[in-house]
Amino acid sequence: MAKRSFLIPGVDRRLLIKDSIKAMPDLARRRFITGGASLGALTLLTGCDVIDSSSAEEMLKSVSKFNDAVQAFIFNPDALAPTFPESAITKPFPFNAYYDLDDAPEVSAADWKLEVRGLVDNKKSWTLDELYQLPQVTQITRHICVEGWSAIGSWTGTPLRDFLKLIGADTRAKYVWFQCADKDGYNSPLDMRSALHPQTQMTFKYAGDILPRAYGFPMKIRVPTKLGFKNPKYVVSMEVTNDYKGGYWEDQGYNSFSGS
Amino acid sequence: MASLTVTDEQVRATPAKVIQPAWVRVTHWINALAMILMILSGWQIYNASPLFGFSFPRDYTLGGWLGGGLLWHFAAMWLLMINGLAYLVTGLATGRFRKKLLPITPSGVIHDVRAALTFKLGHDDLTVYNYVQRTLYAGIIVVGVLIVLSGLAMWKPVQLYYLVMLFGDYPTARYVHFFCMAAICAFLVVHVALALLVPKSLRAMIIGR
Incomplete structure (x- = not known):
């Protein structure tokens, strides 16, 4: 039609x-x-x-x-992003990337491990089962794309600040730098203050179900106080660092802070 | 004494009456530049995710791509904001807005719109705005305030959540921002056309008289 x-x-x-x-x-x-x-x-x-x-x-x-x-x-970096009732969720929540869904990474749950690097006490890698054991919270927030469109979704996972504490990260460091499984190697730096924001989340579920491939299986970093491109999907490693390592879109000219 | 008085009067009488004081002319032209930069970079940003079934021609966008358009938009916003604030504060403080733009009465507007449509609306005295001008100039100030507020709401929807609430929600603020831009563009077309039809008004905005 x-x-x-x-x-x-x-x-x-x-x-x-x-x-x-x-x-x-x-x-x-x-x-x-x-x-x-x-x-x-x-x-x-x-x-x-x-x-x-x-x-x-x-x-x-x-x-x-x-x-x-x-x-x-x-601005107050700890300001909370507004939350919404379930009835406000955008259905279907859009898939968005610089490639088609068919080209999205297909991560095998059994083989995948989250690598932890940089200024942390415990650099052990984490399996998905281990991460699923961590306490999780659900939040319904608006995802705003740098392009202007937006959509409300429900994300469930572990607050990143809890995980950073657990692995003994040096939270005085400037950045947490994420690397992803996307083709062309997506990556993005997150300033430490935003990484410690109470709503910043290691997301394992969307709308109550295991995160589907379209939204970043097995793990996405959901930062409701940042534009969408600062919310990496298919994350494979995180590095706590004082160095600005750049990012996929940041290097092409998007403002790296891009906080909302 | 008598001759001195005469001389004073002659000196005062020599220059023509100032129609547009210097601060109006300066803020007007800075605003014109800022508006054009904001509109052209705004079209670039719009094209990344069009609200309607059309895009703006690439030749009339600024920045080359979305990232460049955003950089231009968030740089020119300072020019627009600072200049706009200076204009509003001076306009209110000097009483120019009150003197030039008020009153706006419905009967006056209807009378002058009718006169304009039948080409009987004169521009003999440039110091007095007719009711069509008053309505348009006062209206565009309101649109200017709205486009800045909706823009701020979209720029920092978490920090300025109360501004987003003012418009209802984030997507609505986007539409408000778009329609304010459309209103400004429509105003621009009429404004420029009339300035060219009445060249002495353009001269007054350049040299003041």
Whole structure:
């Protein structure tokens, strides 16, 4: 009946795929300002070609860093994300990635282990059964994508701060860096303050059921105070570190804090 | 003494009446730049997940891709916010808003809309806004406040949860933000067309007289 099929309410499937293709890191895309700067309107307004691509890029990046500093100064990092009743859950909750669902990682529960690295006392790897023994909580929150769409879902798992305490992580370190099983090796850093936020969760279940492949089986990091791309799926390792190791989208130009 | 008085009057009489004071002209043009940057980068962001069945042409977007559009949007927002606040505070403090934009009466608006549609609405005295102008200029200030508030709600929906609540929920704030942009674009078309039809109004916004 509908002319177009929607993977995500309001998001055109073809555009999504087109976006995914755009997401492939290539030279043209990295120099993203060039496309914008050649815009006639802007040249017209400034009256000359002052918007040289690299200097504009530098300027925008420093404003972005300035924004981070302003946010850190005026906002409370422990503010809680709003929670919702079950009736508010978005059905079906969208699958979203830079690849099709068919290309999503297929992780074998028996072989999978969560590797723990960096500034922690106990670096032992964790099997899924061991992780399932940890106390779990459920929260219904809104997932907000950097693209603008959003969806409400129900996530169940262990608060990350409890796990960090359990493994003796140095919580004075700056980041927890996650690596994932996605193709092209998805990864993302999370600032320690957000990692210790009471709602930040190692998620094992969606809507009461074992996390399906579409949503990141076997483990996702759910951070309801961050944009979706800071919520890694198919997590295979976490590293507590003082080094900024970059991330899949962060390296391409999304603001690394991206807190909401 | 007498000759001195005459000289003073002559000096005062020489320059034409200032229609747009310097602060109005400066904030107007900074706002024009900020608005265009916000709209073009906003279209880039819209294209990442369109609310409706259309996208904006790539040639009319800023930033090259979503990440670049966001950087532009969150940089130009400072220009828009600081300039907008300066404009609002000065406009209220100097009484210019009250003097120029008020009163707005329904009968006045109906009369002037009818006159405008029959091409009988004059622009002889640029210092006095007719009721169509008053309505549009006051209205666009309200839209400007709404677009900033809905934008802040989308930027920090956790921190500024009360702002999200003001609009109902997060997706509604997105729609409000979009329709405010559409209203500003519609205003821009009419505003620019009229400024070109009445060039002395454009001159007044540039040199003040």
